[in-house]
Amino acid sequence: SAVISQKPSRDICQRGTSLTIQCQVDSQVTMMFWYRQQPGQSLTLIATANQGSEATYESGFVIDKFPISRPNLTFSTLTVSNMSPEDSSIYLCSVASGNYEQYFGPGTRLTVT
Amino acid sequence: AQKVTQAQTEISVVEKEDVTLDCVYETRDTTYYLFWYKQPPSGELVFLIRRNSFDEQNEISGRYSWNFQKSTSSFNFTITASQVVDSAVYFCALKPTGRRALTFGSGTRLQVQP
Numbered sequence: 001s002a003v004i005s006q007k008p009s010r011d012i013c014q015r016g017t018s019l020t021i022q023c024q025v026d027s028q029v030t031m032m033f034w035y036r037q038q039p040g041q042s043l044t045l046i047a048t049a050n051q052g053s054e055a056t057y058e059s060g061f062v063i064d065k066f067p068i069s070r071p072n073l074t075f076s077t078l079t080v081s082n083m084s085p086e087d088s089s090i091y092l093c094s095v096a097s098g099n100y101e102q103y104f105g106p107g108t109r110l111t112v113t
Numbered sequence: 114a115q116k117v118t119q120a121q122t123e124i125s126v127v128e129k130e131d132v133t134l135d136c137v138y139e140t141r142d143t144t145y146y147l148f149w150y151k152q153p154p155s156g157e158l159v160f161l162i163r164r165n166s167f168d169e170q171n172e173i174s175g176r177y178s179w180n181f182q183k184s185t186s187s188f189n190f191t192i193t194a195s196q197v198v199d200s201a202v203y204f205c206a207l208k209p210t211g212r213r214a215l216t217f218g219s220g221t222r223l224q225v226q227p
Contacts, residue, residue: 031213042204043158043217090156096213102148104158 002027002095004105012111013083020079021108023093028073033094034066037107043092049076083112115140117207117218125224126195134190134221136205144210147181147188152220153201161203164188195225 003026013019023032034046047055047068055068069077080087093105116139126132138147149161162172164181172179176193192199202222206215 033214042219043215045214045216048214092158094214101163102160102208102215104150104160106157109156 002103006105006108010109015084018081020077021091023076025074025095029095031096032076034078035092037090085112088112115207115216117205119218119221121221123222127226129194131193132195134203136188138186138207142209146208148206149190150204151201197225197227200225
């Protein structure tokens with residue numbers, strides 16, 4: 001199994017600013033994922049982050065808005081840039097282990113005012 | 114493309130009632146995995162079960178049971194004798210073997226009244 005921690009757990013930010021969310025895993029993993037969950041909605045994949053390569057973004061998400069870093073096999077960051085109230089969501093980090101195991105972090109609750 | 118449909122947006126039951134949450138999926142892949150997660154008000158996703166496409170056996174774990182029917186592309190979840198602590202949003206998710214990320218359904222909010 002994998003234990004995932006995220007920082008911060010929650011934040012309230014002003015529009016136009018940026019927030020970087022950190023994701024730390026207790027073991028080395030090849031693939032890490034960032035999901036967004038808007039209020040009352042399901043989880044939507046933002047991007048897949050592999051160590052040593054550029055993140056792969058899903059349709060509707062762009063690197064300028066959600067830059068991702070993956071400096072090693074246990075850590076990743078997601079930045080939400082130039083925030084607007086529409087970015088208010090829970091952001092979840094996830095890792096894949098083996099062919100099917102999926103583990104999720106506790107999430108970061110972001111409110112943009 | 115993958116798709117997961119949870120037609121029930123919200124269900125309200127009284128404690129001790131049985132409740133079934135429906136999940137229908139679409140995929141062109143022949144091998145895949147199906148998942149159920151629980152999301153209590155705290156927001157954390159709690160893993161409940163994983164089932165692979167080769168295994169159509171139903172599973173029971175305590176008050177929880179799952180009915181996987183490949184012929185109808187359904188993976189339904191039943192809670193027997195529901196409790197107030199079961200109140201949460203439940204998500205069904207799909208992962209084809211060749212893809213690492215999950216495709217989630219829209220979720221079903223379950224309210225169990227005392």
